Amino acid sequence: MKIVLVGEAANHEQRLRPLLDRPHKIVALPRDAAGSAEHDAVIESDDVVVTLRWTREAGSPPFRLLHVPGAGLDGIDLPSLAAATMVANVFEHEVPIAEYVLARLLEWEIRACAMRAAFDPVRWPALYRDRVPHGEFGGRALGLVGYGRIGRAIAARAAAFGVAVTAVDDHAESDSAATVLPTTRLGQLLAGSDYLVLACPLTTETSGLIDAPALRAMPDHAVLVNIARAQIIEETALFAALRDGVIGGAILDVWYHYPASATDNAPPAAYPFWELPNVWCTPHSGAWTEQLPARRYAVIADNINRLAAGRPLRNVVPTPHRTSR
């Protein structure tokens, strides 16, 4: 059994190695190996492949475990995998994502970055006397589309501020932090949320879920936060709604287009969201923390140790060949 690290995962070899119970061979493959059979001869039936993306038009070679070093499975071509291949993913990003969402929503109300930028000792008396009151986060209503790990992490923190949290999710129940409604009540959530945070996976059901009618159903001061996948919101409808004041603003950390290769210079969206003053754009950085890889590779190392010892794995994902956990 060896461990094959594809693309960005290869950066974490030194992080992974000391956590392994046995000295497995570790090999690195380039980013292109995720989408090409060119390197498949390296991969043996007993191997663990760690990769964020995997596509094989003509089917994959058999190997033991595909470990995604992230949560999203939308980069993995599950039907292409051999029947013998298990898939596991990792989470841990719910902490930094919840912190990012709370930080941006608090800042949406307070605007402390602008206050800091305007601070001026010469204009101090006027600056102090003419302070413009800002908003409070507490007392607002926060809606969550999806009440999984990320939704729950956001809700627990928002509730501590006295924010009323409601979520729609067909597979979760209300708890002390949030009231959970079935997804058939999405319209009620849209109409009643000061902030709406998308915290669901991208699936055929959620693709384009937030369309022009959904945006019109939101209050005109509402802030839409997307830390999930861009395609959950119809791009053309979102730009029009933000430009025309149909909603109050958006906090966007996920994008419609990511660089597909080293020569792909296409912009992140077809419309200039970044030119609108009510849109706060960041480059998919919400979960990108110094602490996250250590937590994630600790889970991956634990799963490799479990596999080597014949023990059950954590975070096994149902695949077309393996539907139960």
Next chain:
Amino acid sequence: MKIVLVGEAANHEQRLRPLLDRPHKIVALPRDAAGSAEHDAVIESDDVVVTLRWTREAGSPPFRLLHVPGAGLDGIDLPSLAAATMVANVFEHEVPIAEYVLARLLEWEIRACAMRAAFDPVRWPALYRDRVPHGEFGGRALGLVGYGRIGRAIAARAAAFGVAVTAVDDHAESDSAATVLPTTRLGQLLAGSDYLVLACPLTTETSGLIDAPALRAMPDHAVLVNIARAQIIEETALFAALRDGVIGGAILDVWYHYPASATDNAPPAAYPFWELPNVWCTPHSGAWTEQLPARRYAVIADNINRLAAGRPLRNVVPTPHRTSR
């Protein structure tokens, strides 16, 4: 009984009036009336005076109640008041102050404002690929000097992020959000805090409490947050510590000098804190929210109604003439 609104308080006459059970006469006095006997003939023994500042070198005329429309009593010359005058203050600012502190500390770790400023569709592929990991708030240690209303509001919110909160306070006890130590353990708090937030009143005991030895006792990455009163930290020592990297940074919302008159153009501090990249300056705006005056004047109106009805007041402050609540 009439109500005398001094300075800024006069802006809130329309807010106060509909909350009063009886149609009391309300008069406005200029800001200068806080520090001068010139208008004292207007004030009768049955009156309520609402003012943030009050000084009388030759003693005050007798009146019923001095209501501070804020929490801090350092602007009130308590010994100058007549024995018949009660003093009450208002809080409610613990909510926006806690939100400000949490917003700034989250931003200290995440730096989302800088990410937004750097967002560029032309540089998108490099921007995405070369993202620099940021820090996490969860898992850090937050120290509080003072565990009153503000300290507790900060602790409750920080604890929801998985931040370990410790406070020093001789008049409070540990709860689910924070471990409270006696003030004799300040040295331990200084040494063990990633973030140190001052949440105590300015008194003879706390003036200059954070001096050069205290700053040297803090970790060199520590962030000092002052939302209390500037004078709790020795100004010269603070500037040197920030300039020389003795501590990691500071978030300063309170200042060493406020405009004393319309012609006072002195800067907020004797040293250019605002020129240091590791200091985030804001103009005493942390609690300055749209929602705060409504909450505060509701308390003031309630106290006026209680006074008129002969019922006990809320938030009565001990004075030299009245030491018990």
